Amino acid sequence: MSPNPPRRPSTPGAGNRPGGRPSDRYGDDGTLRSALVPGILGGIAALVGTAFATSSGGFTVIRYVVAILALIMIVFAVQAKAFVWVVPLAAIAVLWNPVVAFGFHGTWWGIVQVLVALLFVVAGVRIKVPADA
Template sequence: MDQNRYGPSFQRNALAPGILAALALLVSQAWLAGAWDDILRYVVAILALIVAWFAIQAKHWWWVPVFAVIAVAWNPVVPFELEGPLWIGAHYLVALAFLAAGLLVKTPRQD
C-alpha cells in the first residue's frame, strides 16, 4: 500500500496556536498600551505554554526555554512594564518564533 495515500506521516500540533499567537502579536501593534493589552498578554502567555507543551511532546526540547521566556515576558499576573521600540521589535521577533515553531515542531502521526 502507498504510505502517502492518507496524507503525511506526521502532524504539526503547534501550528494553529503558533499562527493565532503571531496574528495576535501583529494585530496588537495597533492597540499597544491600550485596553486590549491585558487580553493580549493572556493570549500570548497561554499560547506560549501550549506551544511549549507540544514541543515537549515532540521531543523538541530546544523550543521549551524559548517559549518559557515568552510566557514570562508576556505574563499578565505580574506584568513587566516594557515599552518603546525594543518592545515593539520583540512583538515581531516573537511572532516569527511562534511561526517557526509551528512549522518545525511535528510529531509522528498515530493512526
C-alpha cells in the same frame, strides 16, 4: 470484470499504514503539525499587540492570548521531543504573563513583538508531533 472490487489487506504491509496506502503518500511522514495553528494565532496576536499601548486594557488581552498560546505550544514541543523550542516559548510565556506584568514599552518592545510573531510561526512549522502520540 469481477462483480466484487478488490479488498484492501487487513494488516498493513511493510512501509504501509492501515488501509494499505503507503506511509509516504503525498509527503505523509507519520507526523502532525499540531503546533501550526497555535503558532499562527500567536503570531497574529503578537502583531496585533504592536498596535496597542502597553498601558491599555487591550494589551492585557493580548498578553493572555500570547502567554496561553506559548504554553500550548510548549506542550506540543515536549510531545515532539523538540526541546530546543521549549526555552524561547517559556520565555514568551513569562514575559507576556498578564498576572505579573513587566512594564516594557517603546520601540524595542515593538521590535521584540515582531520577532516573537516570527518565532511563533517558525516554531509552529518546525514542531512535528508523532501521529501515534
